[in-house]
Amino acid sequence: MKRYLNFFILILFVYSISYSQTETELFKKLKSFKEIANIQPVRVDTTYKEGYEILITQPVDHKNPKSKKFTQRIFLSHIDFSQPMVFVTEGYSANRNSKTELSRILGANQIIVEHRYFGKSVPENLDWKYLTIEQAANDHHKIVELFKKLYNGKWANTGVSKGGQTTLYHRYFFPNDVDVSVPYVAPINLAQEDPRIYMFLNSVGTEECREKIKKFQRAFLTKRDEVRTLLMKDAEQQNIQIAWDYDFVLEYMTLEYSFAFWQWGQTKCEDIPSPDASAEELYNHMKASNPLYFFTEQAMKDFGPFYVQAYNEVGYYGYDLAPFKDLLVEIKDGSNIMLVPEGAKVEYNCSSLQKVNTWLQKEASNILYIYGGNDTWSATSIQLLGENNCVKMVKKGGAHGTNIRSFEGEEKELIYSTLKNWLGLKVNRL
DSSP: OOOHHHHHHHHHHHHHHHHHHHOOOOHHHHHHTTTTTEEEOOOTTOOOOOEEEEEEEEESTTTTTTSSSEEEEEEEEEETTOOOOOEOOOSSOOOOOOHHHHHHHHHEEEEEOOOOTTOOOOOSSSGGGOOOHHHHHHHHHHHHHHHHTTOOEEEEEEETTTHHHHHHHHHHHOSSSOSEEEEOOOOOOOOHHHHHOHHTTTSSSHHHHHHHHHHHHHHHHHHHHHHHHHHHHHHHTTTTOBBSOOOHHHHHHHHHHOOOOOHHOOOOOGGOOOSSHHHHHHHHHHHHHSSSGGGHHHHHHHHHHHHHHHHHHIOOOOOOOOGGTTTOOOOOOOOGGGOOOOOOOOOOOOOHHHHHHHHHTTTTSSSSEEETOOOOOGGOOOOSSSSSSSSEEEETTTTTOOOGOOOHHHHHHHHHHHHHHHHHOOOOEE
């Protein structure tokens, strides 16, 4: 027995020596940071040399350094210390370290930051009052300060949708953290439920298409009994828990349809079934534009923190019930405030986004905005006044998945030349 024990100890000793010999310069430096609670190597894109999933210790309240702590998950992908850094601000959880478009364009190292209160970056006891754009910006600032000890080249922050909003909030509170910002499809909502959404949905596309959408929505509600049966069967087969009563979900899907149709652009007007289509045809089309997941208990859990943010500070949208009032049974109020998690108190602070919007219009610099022209969220896009050097690019007919590669010709070249001029770096044209 003693011989086996000695052999086991020897194996551990040899392994520890070999492991220490394979530790890279980057890994050793990361281990020396007291702010880092955990480091795990992860697989990376082949263009990177190393990758790590890292937990950073953060205060729940940055205004009180003695407040409780939580760990925030980030993903680091490394090429070289001399290369630029792309800092990706997620709006929700961050589940993998995929390489972003901007990182490919700049040949950059990359840090992806999971947003506080999402994924693995959740404080032990949820106190919603610390889920603010300022607290999140301080999370990002602390991470930037830490990693600038290693990466002293140019920095750019970027994000998509709510992540793009987060990019802008970070830049507002800490304008010197990065040299350039590239937010994708990032709304700037100026009300708890911004009415510009309604105006957009009443004008986007053609009148014929908008009318076809309303007729489809009404047909869906008219075939309520048959659609409910299909919905219940689908939920059972997929083994998912619907968040509300089936009739409520059916009506909610109907109201959400026009927003989702234009946001994602996954279906075309000619694909919309006629009002006399079967209930099954109507339901299958609805699912294609409006996935069932968004009406499940799991979705409410995954996105609950966002709805707290939306109704406290960053704004959201509601629905116009007028075209369907005679067919609605469960929903009598067009507000989405019922999405806020139970027990979470919300009180909208209109000043936060007003201040951000004014700064973006008047004082910000080196921000390249990317939008899709048909994306519903473009209704609340930034409105530049020509008072700074920021650039707004809108892809005609583009949806919420619009990116730099969506553009062509002179528009695409303008994007590349803008990045090149602002950063003074060579850019890779994708």
